[in-house]
Amino acid sequence: MxxxxxxxxxxxxxxxxxxxxxxxxxxxxxxxxxxxxxxxQHKLIFPSAAPDRIIIHLTENPTTSFAVNWRTDQRIDTAYIEVAKETHGPDLRLQKNRRRLLANTQFFENENTADKEPLVKAAYHSALIDALEPGTTYVYRVGDGSDSDGNWSEWFQIETPGSDENTPFSFIYFGDAQNDVKSMWSRVIRKSYQMMPEVDFMLHAGDLINHSESDREWGEWFYAGSYIHATVPSIMTPGNHEYNYENGTLSQLWKPQFNLPRNGPLNAIKETCYTLDYGNMKLISFDAKYFKDYPKYRTAQLNWLDSVLASNTKKWITLFMHYPIYSTAKGRDNKALREGVKPLTDKYGVDLVLQGHDHTYARGYASNNAEGKTVVQDAGAVYAVSVSGPKMYESQDQAWMVRRAEYTQLFQIISVTKDTIKYESYTPLGSLYDAFDLIKDDQGNKTLTNRVPENFPMRLKKDFVEE
Structure with a gap:
């Protein structure tokens, strides 16, 4: 050749x-x-062998346990979580320093034809890590159990609360994210974390997304919070948009991707209606959507709420739900909810009622007479309605309101000590829009001090949007 x-x-x-x-x-x-x-957005919709949508939750016993959920594709039929005490170096990875737990795994298929989304086949994994020490920093990772790191997550940090219930703590409260979550809500949750990186947990008052079965929208929600979801525990209550508008059932994706307490009154609303203690505060999620849509079960839900409040031993009580007891949007009124729940908030001295749904902001109390007082004795429960996403409505000025806003995305940082709740509502710029301090003595007497910023005028939609 x-x-x-x-x-x-x-x-x-x-x-x-x-x-x-x-x-x-x-x-x-x-x-x-x-x-x-x-x-x-196929990368937000479809899973792979590597874990995604990792999120941690508070449990009924947050001082000694936490719950984790994540997603992979269905090639991963067996998954694990590893947990260790945080160390000064890589010695946390030594086999003697970490423990491995088998996760619960369920295969799940979802095809959201209403929004013309493709069939998604996923494996959802969940685990509850217990026998932890109070007031201790741990690290954890989730994966397939292989020796290589390819199908494992990174190591995430989480600190358990201390055993002294009077140790100060803080949490962030969000109203509806719902629309344009990746585009517009991401900056809100990230700004809140930037301002309070040592926050202990986050509370979502429903309508996290717009279409209950949309894998794309859920993917946006997890993307927006990214690693924050995996390091700061979350608790959430469902809104009407977490319920399927065609058949009235809870989103098929709620329970596979969240891991919330199962101590509610009815099987249908376990992980949507529940209670837990954090420090010296009782936290109660009330499924307002289920209450509204199923009148024959209202008594059962109210009896459960009554029993939870009657047996409470914590100094502070926070009730959170989606539909407001006092609506802010024009033409809305949740009369059955108000007639059923408000007598219990009054009877047992509930401190905070945190709500969403109305896509405006308002904060006040039932005894307010629009007198503009700075210091109020025994104001009763403080009611707040807030919105963190970009969907906006108009509100109606009402006597119970101390402060209101329209066309404003907000998040609330709430700090709790033995005797004081400090509530501050911020815009995405980090500007303080509303604030108050609530002081309670050992006899249960409360004093509320309003701290509405004098240099920040009320925001109304008409001032920004041309008719």
Whole structure:
């Protein structure tokens, strides 16, 4: 064979391999999701072997346990969580320093045809890590149990609350995120974390997303919070948009991707109606959507709430729900909820009622007479309605309101000590829009001091949007 013939043969082989590689690249695509890369936001929708949508939750006993959920594709049929005490270096990875727990795994398929979304096949994994020490920093990771790190998450930190119930703590309260979550809500949750990185947990008052079965929207919600969801525990109550508008049932994705207490009154609302203690505060999620839609079960839900409040031993009580007892939006009124729940908030001295739904902001108390007092004795429960996403309505000025706003995205940082609740509502710029201090003595007498910023005028939609 001549030299020229050898050269031609060599280039023929090279070209052949190159063509085969291009064909394989076209078949598989750079994203490794064959035939899916043309689907908008496909990376938010489809799972892989690597864990995503990792989130931790408070349990009934947060001083000694926490709950974790995450998602993979269905190739991962067995999953694990590893947990260790945080250390000064990589010695946390030594086998003697970490323990491994088998996760609960369920296969799940969801095809949201209403929003023209594709079939998504996923494996959802959950675990409850207990026997922890109070007031201790731990690290954890989730994965498939392999020796390599490829299908494991990074190590996340979490600190358990101390055993002294009077240790100060803080949490962030969000009203509806709901719409344009990746685009517009992401900056709100990230700003809140920037301002309070040592926050102990986050509380969501419903309507986290807009369409209950939308894998894309849930993907946006997890994306917006990213690693914050995996390091700061969350608790949430469902809104009407977490319920399927076609059949009235709770989103199929709620329980697979969240891991909330199961101590509610009815099987249908376990993990939506529940209670837990954190420090010296009793926290109660009340499923207002279920209460409204199923009148025959209202008595059971109210009896449960009554029993939880009657047996409470904590100094502070926070009730959170989606529908407001006092609505702010024009034309809305949740009369049955108010007639059922408010007598119990009055009877047992509930301190905070945190709500969403109305896509405006208002904060006040039932005994307010619009007198503009700075210091109020025995104001009763303080009611707040807030919105953290960009969907906005108009509100109606009412006597119970101390402060209101329209066309304003807000988050609330709430700090709790033995004798004081400090409530501050901020815009995405980090500007203080509303604030108050609530002081309670050992006999249960309360004094409320309003701290509405004098240099921040009330925001109304008409001042920003042309009719």
């Amino acid at each position: 001549t030299r020229s013939t050898l050269i031609l043969a060599y280039f023929a082989v090279v070209i052949s391999f190159s063509c085969q590689a291009q064909i394989q690249e076209l078949e598989h695509g750079h994203t490794h999701y064959k035939n899916k890369s043309d689907i908008p």
